[in-house]
Amino acid sequence: MSMFNRAKKFDLGCFVNIKTIRDHTKRVAFAAHEAERQALRYTIRNTTLPQRTRAIAQLQLSQMHCYTRPTQIRNRCIMGGKERGVLRDFKMTRYNFRLQALAGNIPGVKKASW
Amino acid sequence: MSVPRARILDLMKARCQVFGTTFNPDGVRTGNKILRQRLKGPSIVSYYPRRLVTHQDFQKEFANLELTVNNEEEEDRLEHIQGLKSRGKGAPKKKNAPAAFKDKK
Numbered sequence: 001m002s003m004f005n006r007a008k009k010f011d012l013g014c015f016v017n018i019k020t021i022r023d024h025t026k027r028v029a030f031a032a033h034e035a036e037r038q039a040l041r042y043t044i045r046n047t048t049l050p051q052r053t054r055a056i057a058q059l060q061l062s063q064m065h066c067y068t069r070p071t072q073i074r075n076r077c078i079m080g081g082k083e084r085g086v087l088r089d090f091k092m093t094r095y096n097f098r099l100q101a102l103a104g105n106i107p108g109v110k111k112a113s114w
Numbered sequence: 115m116s117v118p119r120a121r122i123l124d125l126m127k128a129r130c131q132v133f134g135t136t137f138n139p140d141g142v143r144t145g146n147k148i149l150r151q152r153l154k155g156p157s158i159v160s161y162y163p164r165r166l167v168t169h170q171d172f173q174k175e176f177a178n179l180e181l182t183v184n185n186e187e188e189e190d191r192l193e194h195i196q197g198l199k200s201r202g203k204g205a206p207k208k209k210n211a212p213a214a215f216k217d218k219k
Contacts, residue, residue: 010165010168011164011165012162012163012164012165013162013163013164013165013166014162014163020162023162024161024162027158027159027161027162028159030155030158031155031156031158031159032155034153034154034155035153038148038149038151038153041145041148042145042148042149043145044145045143045144045145045147045148046143046144046145047142047143047144047145048142048144070154070158073158075161078162078163091161
């Protein structure tokens with residue numbers, strides 16, 4: 001953590017708690033190190049390179065900070081910060097989505113009835 | 115009707131030249147598929163919406179027109195603190211750090 005600056009609370013316009021701030025910090029860290037990660041991944045997958053080079057690249061990739069890993073990133077609800085049951089299209093949990101949709105705040109969404 | 119291997123390789127070579135791909139008849143893994151991937155950093159960073167304007171910005175904008183904007187949340191907060199203080203439950207006043215340090219000694 002100490003090597004990455006935590007995103008400031010006033011950076012984000014959505015629901016903010018420490019979990020969303022942390023997730024955003026991870027996103028920024030991932031974007032900053034993505035090119036480096038891809039270069040290492042390429043070196044590892046390239047079978048025409050010497051075995052030693054590839055092994056070193058493997059070691060370097062595994063020793064990178066965990067915040068630079070894409071698997072650490074989790075889409076969270078922008079209305080309540082929850083991580084489970086988040087609809088990807090609306091970035092909201094299913095309950096918040098229902099509330100907002102019924103209130104008419106989401107364009108093009110209406111309750112089905114037939 | 116079998117076509118010789120050399121001829122097929124020639125065809126593959128010509129195809130690679132035309133379409134600008136790498137000629138790799140043995141199917142050796144060169145990791146090029148990693149280089150072909152697009153960087154997804156920008157789209158991942160832009161997941162959470164950014165705060166564009168704050169209440170203070172509003173107040174500054176309208177101050178030029180000699181209009182005042184009420185920040186209800188801030189007013190509620192100050193009122194709450196005032197209530198706490200009147201009941202003697204407020205946060206203690208900040209001490210001077212060096213003075214407190216001396217007292218402990």
